[in-house]
Amino acid sequence: MPSDRDYYAILGLSRDADIETIKRTYRRLALQYHPDRNPGNKEAEERFKEISEAYEVLSDPEKRRQYDLFGQVGSVGAGHTDPFSQVVEEMFEQFFGGRTRTRRPQATPGEDIQLTLELTLEEIAQGTRRTLTYARQEACSACGGTGSASRRAPAPCATCGGSGQVAYRVGGGFFQQIVYQTCPDCGGTGVRIVDPCPVCSGTGLELTTYTQEVEIPPGVADGMILSLQGAGHRGPRNGPPGDLLLQVVEQPHPTFVREGENLIYETWVAYPDLVLGTTLEVPTLTGVPVSLRIEAGTPSGEVFRIAGKGLPRYGSRKRGDLLVQVHVWIPPKLSRADKELLSAMRKNPTFQPAQKRPERSFFQKLRDFFGKS
Ligand SMILES: [Zn+2]
Ligand SMILES: [Zn+2]
The missing domain is CATH 1.10.287.110 (DnaJ domain)
Incomplete structure (x- = not known):
C-alpha cells in the first residue's frame, strides 16, 4: 500500500x-x-x-x-521485512515483562565440541583427571577476535538493523502473525564487517590446539555425557564459547561385568571346594582382594554379595555391591587315574543327584540379587 x-x-x-x-x-x-x-x-x-x-x-x-x-x-x-514489529515486541517486553525472547543484537555463541572419553572401571570407581588436547576455535590473534583488520567495531547489518533477525508479517488484517527468521545478509550475527581480517576472513576465529584439564567424578556410566561449560568453540567475533561435551565410553573389564552400580564377578572352583567348603580370594576394583567364605555344601551357581565393593553411585556417597557367582570347575582333560577316581565317585550313591533340577537357575539367582538391591 x-x-x-x-x-x-x-x-x-x-x-x-x-x-x-x-x-x-x-x-x-x-x-x-x-x-x-x-x-x-x-x-x-x-x-x-x-x-x-x-x-x-x-x-x-x-x-x-x-x-x-x-x-x-x-x-x-505485508509479506516482507518488518523491522518495526521487532521494536514493538521489545518494547512490550520491557514494559509489561513476561516474554523472555531477546531480539537484541547478540554475539553468536560458539559451537559445542563433542569428544569421547574412554574410561576403565578402575577410573570410574575412583574418579579421575584427564588432560585433553583438542582442536578448538579461539579468538583470531591477528584481529583480536573482532573479524576486522583494523579491529574496528563492526557496523550493524543494514538489513536487520543489527538484531540478526528479520520479521515477516503473515496473514492479512490488522492482527497479523509475526514470524522471525535469521537475517539472510548477516547470518544472524547482526553485524557487517567493513574490512575483513585477512587471517580469519572476518569470522574472528582461529583454529588452535587447546589443552583442558578435566575432573571426572566417580560413578559415571557408559553413554553419559559430561559437559564442561565454556570449553567449546569460541563464538564468531568474540561471541561466548560453546561447551565441551564428553561422552563416556566404558572399556570392557577383563574381570568384572558392570550392572549399574554393582559388579559381577564369576569364578570357578573345584568340586570338592563346594562340597567341603573353602575360602576364596576375590579381587576388587581397588586392587585389594577380599576373602569370601564358601560354606560346605554350596551349590554350583550360588551368588554371594560382598557389600560396598561395587561402584560408587553417581553423585552420591552410596556404593554398589560386588556379586560373586561360583561355578564348579569341569576339568577339560583327565588322566587315567583321574578317570578311575571319578568312576568310583559315580558309583557312590552320595554323589547321585537328589533332584533333576536345581531349585533356582543360574540366571534366577542373579536376578534375585538385583531384585533385592
Ligand atoms: Zn542482518
Ligand atoms: Zn582475524
Whole structure:
C-alpha cells in the first residue's frame, strides 16, 4: 500500500531526524496507540497503523532515501521485512515483562565440541583427571577476535538493523502473525564487517590446539555425557564459547561385568571346594582382594554379595555391591587315574543327584540379587 502520507508529520519529526530520534519517537507513539492498550478504539488502531507504516519506512535507510526522493516507497505492506514489529515486541517486553525472547543484537555463541572419553572401571570407581588436547576455535590473534583488520567495531547489518533477525508479517488484517527468521545478509550475527581480517576472513576465529584439564567424578556410566561449560568453540567475533561435551565410553573389564552400580564377578572352583567348603580370594576394583567364605555344601551357581565393593553411585556417597557367582570347575582333560577316581565317585550313591533340577537357575539367582538391591 504505497502511501502519499507525510511520514515525518505522522511521527512529528523534522526531515533531518536521526535514526535514534526516529526510534525513540516511534517507541513512545507505538506504546501509546498499541491496540493492546486501546482495546476497541478504532481511532487508536488507525493511528497505530500509520505510525507503524511511517516507522517502517523511515527506520530503513534504503526506504527512507527512496521516500525522501520520490515521496513514496513501492513495497510497504505485508509479506516482507518488518523491522518495526521487532521494536514493538521489545518494547512490550520491557514494559509489561513476561516474554523472555531477546531480539537484541547478540554475539553468536560458539559451537559445542563433542569428544569421547574412554574410561576403565578402575577410573570410574575412583574418579579421575584427564588432560585433553583438542582442536578448538579461539579468538583470531591477528584481529583480536573482532573479524576486522583494523579491529574496528563492526557496523550493524543494514538489513536487520543489527538484531540478526528479520520479521515477516503473515496473514492479512490488522492482527497479523509475526514470524522471525535469521537475517539472510548477516547470518544472524547482526553485524557487517567493513574490512575483513585477512587471517580469519572476518569470522574472528582461529583454529588452535587447546589443552583442558578435566575432573571426572566417580560413578559415571557408559553413554553419559559430561559437559564442561565454556570449553567449546569460541563464538564468531568474540561471541561466548560453546561447551565441551564428553561422552563416556566404558572399556570392557577383563574381570568384572558392570550392572549399574554393582559388579559381577564369576569364578570357578573345584568340586570338592563346594562340597567341603573353602575360602576364596576375590579381587576388587581397588586392587585389594577380599576373602569370601564358601560354606560346605554350596551349590554350583550360588551368588554371594560382598557389600560396598561395587561402584560408587553417581553423585552420591552410596556404593554398589560386588556379586560373586561360583561355578564348579569341569576339568577339560583327565588322566587315567583321574578317570578311575571319578568312576568310583559315580558309583557312590552320595554323589547321585537328589533332584533333576536345581531349585533356582543360574540366571534366577542373579536376578534375585538385583531384585533385592
Ligand atoms: Zn542482518
Ligand atoms: Zn582475524
